[in-house]
Amino acid sequence: MLKNQSELFSLPKDHIYLNCAYMSPLLKSVEEAGIKGVRGKSDPTSISPSDFFKDTELLRKEFGKLIGTTEYNRIVIIPSVSYGTSTVAKNVQLEKNQNIIVMGEQFPSNYYPWKSLTDKAGAELRTIHAPKLAEGRGQAWNEKIIASIDENTKLVAMAHVHWADGTLYDLKAIRKKTREVGALLIIDGTQSVGALPFNIGEIQPDALICAGYKWLFGPYSIGMAYYGEAFDNGDPLEENWINRAKSEDFAGLVNYQDDYQPGALRYEVGEHSNFILVPMMLQALRQINDWGPENIQNYCHNITRDALARLKGTAYTVEDDQYRAQHLFGIRAAKGLDTNRLKELMARDNIHVSVRGDAVRVAPHVYNSEREVNMLIDRILEL
Structure with missing residues (x-):
């Protein structure tokens, strides 16, 4: 059984940080990896050509372990979710009579690329809003999503859990429906992968895109993505040297190559060998894999x-366990939230949560305790 891991972090002792969905704290070991990277850049003589590839290969394998795949050349390093989703959008041919499906109040980086794509094609952007229910909301929302997917659906873009309140989506059932109509399934795993089990073999998404600075415990400006067969031989957002075939041969870089690196590696961001961010992300994923997402769910x-x-x-209400994550959930008030009073109460005990939509978004992790969560509920009940 996973025990409290607060000693691995540098969080202030007089604060209660229940806001990993906003931004994770850095592990002390990840901080150390970043410092080591900065010092390494201070001495370029210590960086060899092989260093441009060594840690990135290790990083892909560690992320592959987390999401249950050994197809490491389908895993790429990206700077942001918007980069990953825009890569997909660039390689989707959308017709006027087709539709793209998104969820209501979806995070903007997994909305704007599809809005732009449908606008240009004159196609429909179909938004599936949550039903206004106090009970059974998650189940009804999943049923509504599945019913909305039809023979004209080109793509479904969604998360595993909703970023605002942790509503859990039945990705297996949604994947089944998308396969029946020939639609793509694009998953934003930013608010789930790392804390909630996800397996590529079980879900078989066409793309999985994750920012690194939340549940993956990495630094800002680095993320990970997986691209399936639907995007083999596509066009990358940028043309950079390191994504081309034989880029390992520095002396031969002037011998320009038409071919790319194998698999999805053509989609990696330029300068993805980042000697500071990559070691940090690698150390973070090693720790997450050591904990195990299932154990993190149980702990939360x-x-x-x-x-x-x-x-x-x-x-106050919280979604039923079956239709919400354990690491991320929303607390709603029947008559709405008094956000000013909430901020006042949270500040009194240095409790950190977020308000997203009409919910108090609570996002605990292994550095939190039962006492801290009870203190939050104490304040909620004072509202």
């Missing part, structure tokens, strides 16, 4: 279960 469940039970019979 154990420290929140009794505290959330205190909300039953009050004016």
Whole structure:
């Protein structure tokens, strides 16, 4: 059983940080890897041509381990979710009679590329909003999504859990429906991968795109993506030297190549060998794989279960366990939130959460405790 891991972080002792969905703290080991990288850049004589490839290969393998795939050349390093989704959008041929499906209040980086694509094609951007229900909301929303996918659906772009309140989507059922109609499934895993089990073989998405600075515990401006067979032989967003065949041969770089590196490596961002961010991301993924996402879910469940039970019979609700994540969930008020009062109460005890939409978004991790979650509920019940 996973125990509290707060000693691995440098979070201030007088603050309660329940906001990993906003930005994760750095592990001390990840911080050290970054410092080592900075010092290495201070001495360029210590960086050899092989160093441009060594850690990136290790990083792809570590991410592959996390998402359950050994097709490492389908994994690429990206700077952001918008980079990853825009890569997909560039390689989708959309007709006027087709539609793209997104979720209501979806994170902007997994919305704007599809809005731009449908606008240019004169196609439909179909937004599936959550039903206005106090109970059974997650189940009804999943049913509504599946029913909306039809023979004219080109692509479904969504998350594994909703970024604002942790609503859990039935990706297996949605993948089944998309296959029946020949639609692509593009997953933004930013708010789930690393804390919630995800397996490429089980879901078989056409693309999985993740920012690194949240549940992957990495630094800002680096992320990971997986591209399936649908994007073999596509066009990358940029043409850079390192993504071309034989780029390992520095002396031969003037012998220009028409071919790219194998698999999806053509889609990697330029300068993806970043000697500071890559070692940090690598160390973070090693720690996550050591913990295991399933154990992280269990830990978060154990420290929140009794505290959330205190909300039953009050004016506040949380989605049923079956249709929400344990690491990310929203607390809603029947008559709406008094956000000014909430900020005042949170500041009193240095409690850090976010308000997203009409929910208090709570995002615990292994550095949190049951006592801290109970303190949050104490303040919620004062609203």
